[in-house]
Amino acid sequence: MVYRHLLSPKICETIVNNLEFYYPDVDINDKPIKMYRSNEHAQSLVWDRYEPLIDEIAKYYDFSYRGTEQMMFEYLAQGTRPDPICENSNYLKKKWVRTKDRDITCLIFLCDYNNQPPFDTDFETYGGKLEFPQHQFGFNPERGTMIVYPSGPHFINANAAVHIGDLIQVRFHIAAKLPYLYDPRQFPGNYQTWFKDLL
Numbered sequence: 001m002v003y004r005h006l007l008s009p010k011i012c013e014t015i016v017n018n019l020e021f022y023y024p025d026v027d028i029n030d031k032p033i034k035m036y037r038s039n040e041h042a043q044s045l046v047w048d049r050y051e052p053l054i055d056e057i058a059k060y061y062d063f064s065y066r067g068t069e070q071m072m073f074e075y076l077a078q079g080t081r082p083d084p085i086c087e088n089s090n091y092l093k094k095k096w097v098r099t100k101d102r103d104i105t106c107l108i109f110l111c112d113y114n115n116q117p118p119f120d121t122d123f124e125t126y127g128g129k130l131e132f133p134q135h136q137f138g139f140n141p142e143r144g145t146m147i148v149y150p151s152g153p154h155f156i157n158a159n160a161a162v163h164i165g166d167l168i169q170v171r172f173h174i175a176a177k178l179p180y181l182y183d184p185r186q187f188p189g190n191y192q193t194w195f196k197d198l199l
Contacts, residue, residue, distance in 0.1 A: 001060060002195065006049050007144035012110045013123060015042040015073070016168050024077035034082050034159075035075040043071045046108065046170055050146070054174075057148055061104060062186070063176035069102065073110075076128055076159055076167040084133070084158040087151035087173060102151040102173035103180035110168040113140035121165045128167035129160040137191035141167060150182040 007015075018041055024032035050068075058065045076082065088102040107130060114124040123143065130147060131138035132155055139147055149155045151173055159167065187194070 001148035003146040005144045006146045021075040032077040032080045036072045063180045066175045066177045069173040071172040076162045081161040096153040103176040104174040105151045107171045108146045109141040112143045125167045126164035127162040154182045
């Protein structure tokens with residue numbers, strides 16, 4: 001599911017300024033790494049616009065809603081190259097094992113993708129595409145847009161390397177009353193049919 005412009009540019013800017021990400025953490029090779037931060041005020045701004053959509057999301061994926069995990073704001077500084085992740089499972093002994101109580105993931109971009117000058121390094125990024133390798137598609141950052149997808153191994157994902165500027169986004173997870181099992185047969189087609197209005 002895609003909710004374009006869920007947050008206005010002004011709200012995104014307010015959130016980014018409140019988070020006060022200034023300098024990235026680095027690994028042992030002095031390369032920037034993805035940082036995480038919680039922020040109650042920023043979360044309340046997102047929650048006010050997300051909460052009215054909960055029933056619609058639950059109906060679309062056919063599950064009974066139980067709760068939403070605390071929102072984590074992610075900072076991917078220029079030069080960050082995150083590893084792929086699966087939000088609710090780990091690959092152990094040659095099989096995927098559910099290790100977290102998460103069923104649906106929501107990610108909202110707080111910056112815009114831009115590959116043309118002029119470039120606003122405060123709110124634009126070149127790179128950082130949210131990629132789903134198994135489905136061979138992804139989303140360039142679009143400020144205020146929320147992407148909603150199952151949290152399991154069918155939707156392993158990663159942000160592409162951030163080449164210019166910084167990417168800030170918020171990621172949070174929905175828990176169902178019963179574990180959600182993604183069935184591809186309920187969602188026939190591919191990204192070209194799922195998101196034809198965005199292509």
